Amino acid sequence: MIELAWFDALDAERQAAVEDMLALAVEYDAEAGFSTARPSAPGVGSVRHLVVTIAPVGQRGSGALDALPDVPLVAYLRLDLVDGVGDVQLVVRPEFRSHGIATLMAELLAGPDGWSALPGLREVRSWSHGAHPAAERMARRFGARVEHGVFKTLRLLGGSRPYRAERAEVRLDPAPGRPPVLVPGHEDAMAPHELAVLRAASELLSVGGVPGAVRLGVGATVPVTAGLAVEDPRVSRDALRVLLGQGLIEAQARGARVAQLFVDALVDDFVAVSRELGFEHDQSDHLYALAV
Template structure:
């Protein structure tokens, strides 16, 4: 029913086909914040592209599939290979989801000599599922992947009729033109464009002797768009995490924000505890899966 083709580089028409798929998926997944892919971005290692095609309507073995459009690419997989580890990004065109395309592709890649075994040296696959996609959870169970890490996207409503109050510890204000650093390797590569826009607002650093936090609000509409708070708890004493976050909330509230968004490292007890204590609410989980081959 489906076939796949590996590419080390994409031809211009293939880039166009993949970008069309991704644009459709981004629009469809905007509210859920599911993962996307980055076909034209440089990788950390050797990048390979997998283009997945399906038989023409009338030859797909399913009435439901035969009703779907005749398109050149129904799924796209990006593989970033570094030694024994490869980072995977996979996006299925929205119309073709819930028809077993991803599951069948995974089976073929396991079974066929042109699948994973054709990628020399790879022993483990890493894949982020942004928004804890239910299909990703099912695929992980079926193919023996385990959760290796997770980040919580959290929200804190502030200002207006529910102002946040706390003690400002005082901080030096510095520009942070590079924006937030990646908290866990690979997390930002496939993040949804809407989430990337929020993170891009974090261009101001509030620095204290204990550590620093990046903050920023939307310049045009700070009350309607989420503000960014970005803290990497590494190296910050556990007792100082809450104070840093309090200062960050007071700053974005003063700048007009009515909601702040922050990613929390699920493995950091101090970070999770401080964020909950300050009223940050869980919105979604981004999960990193690791699968041995």
């Protein structure tokens, strides 16, 4: 019913078909933030593209599937392969979701035309956004394990939930480049509005005598949201508490009513301090890994 085809590069026709499908998916998933699997983005290691097509209407073996559009492709997978580990981004065309397409893909990928067709591939990994309804079910079915996790946390500011603490003398400098990557690949699992808040953190806040720094930025969102990003989450618990606390004070003084912070779930002190400061869990993003 569906067919898989691997390509080292996409020709103009396939590239256009993938881009059209991704445009639909981006709009459909705007709030959920599922991966858009950008085919033209710079690669990490060697890049492979998997294009998934479906039989014509009338030959799909299901009345429900025959009622869906006659389109050139129904799913796209991008794999970036480095040292035997492939980072995967997968998008299924919105109209074809909840019809077993991803399940069929997983079954075919386990066969001779799937992962084994890529020499040197030992493991595949994929991030799942916390709101994705099928991720955990698919992971259980195909034996994937949770390799890592990131918590999205929010802290209300001002109004009835002000943050109160003694203000220290801080230094604010322009932050170089983008915020550091908390966990490799996690940004691909973030919703566009989450990523915009994170990348707006354009100032670097430091406190004399305290190791590390925190990035800070207050955008024009409603409600006004501040992005906070710790430069090095493995500094001491005391340092994290001071840096994040002063970041909250500064954000609140600038009129922010919400602070967004992504927390590495495997750094215990980072998790503990975020809770102490009143950040509340909003969602969990998981990195799944599967030996092939």
